[in-house]
C-alpha cells in the first residue's frame with residue numbers, strides 16, 4: 535500500500551515535471567495519472583502515428599526513470615543505444631524481423647537495450663550463484679519495465695522486441711563484446727487502440743501458504 539502510494543506520487547511528479555510530448559496522448563492531461571491507470575493503459579503497441587515526433591530531451595527523461603530501478607548490488611548494468619535519426623531508425627527497423635518492422639513503422643525512436651556482463655550476479659569476479667549473468671538480464675528487464683511504465687505515464691507507447699538480429703545490431707552501434715544485446719524497444723504514439731491480452735488466472739501463477 536505504502537509502496538503503491540509512493541509509486542503513484544512518483545508518477546504524479548513525473549507528469550507534473552514537464553511532459554513535453556504530444557499532450558493529447560497523455561493518459562490524462564488535466565489531473566495526475568495514477569499508477570493503476572498506467573498499468574491498465576500500457577500495452578504493446580503495434581501501430582504508430584508517424585506524424586508525431588519525440589525529442590532527445592524527452593527520451594532522456596525516460597532513461598532517467600530507468601535509473602530508479604533496483605539492480606544487483608546497485609551494479610546498474612543496463613545500457614541503451616538510442617536510434618533517433620531517420621537513417622538509424624530505418625537501419626534498426628531492418629534488424630527486428632519483417633513482422634516487427636511492419637508493426638513499428640512510424641515509431642520515431644528505437645532503443646537497443648544491453649547489459650554489461652560479469653556485473654550483476656558477480657562478486658569480485660566470481661559468479662555468486664547458479665543464475666550467473668541471468669541477473670544482468672533480470673536487471674535489464676527491470677530497467678526496461680521502468681522505461682515502458684514511465685513512457686506510458688507521459689503518454690507515449692512502446693513495444694519490446696525480443697525478435698532481433700543481435701549480431702547486426704552490435705555492428706551497427708559498435709556494442710562491445712562485454713555487453714549482451716537484449717531487446718529493442720520502440721517508442722512513439724499509438725495510431726490505434728492496441729489489443730488487450732488475456733491474462734492467466736492468478737491462482738495458476740501464485741501460491742499462498
Ligand SMILES: Cc1cc2nc3c(=O)[nH]c(=O)nc-3n(C[C@H](O)[C@H](O)[C@H](O)COP(=O)(O)O)c2cc1C
Nearest residue numbers: 576577578580634637693694695696697717729731
Ligand atoms: C522479452 C519480450 C520480448 C518480446 N518480443 C516481442 C516481439 O518480438 N514482437 C512483438 O510483437 N511483441 C513482443 N513482445 C510483446 C509481448 O508479446 C507482449 O508483452 C504480450 O503479448 C503481452 O501484451 P501487452 O504487452 O500488451 O500486455 C515481447 C515482450 C517481452 C517482454
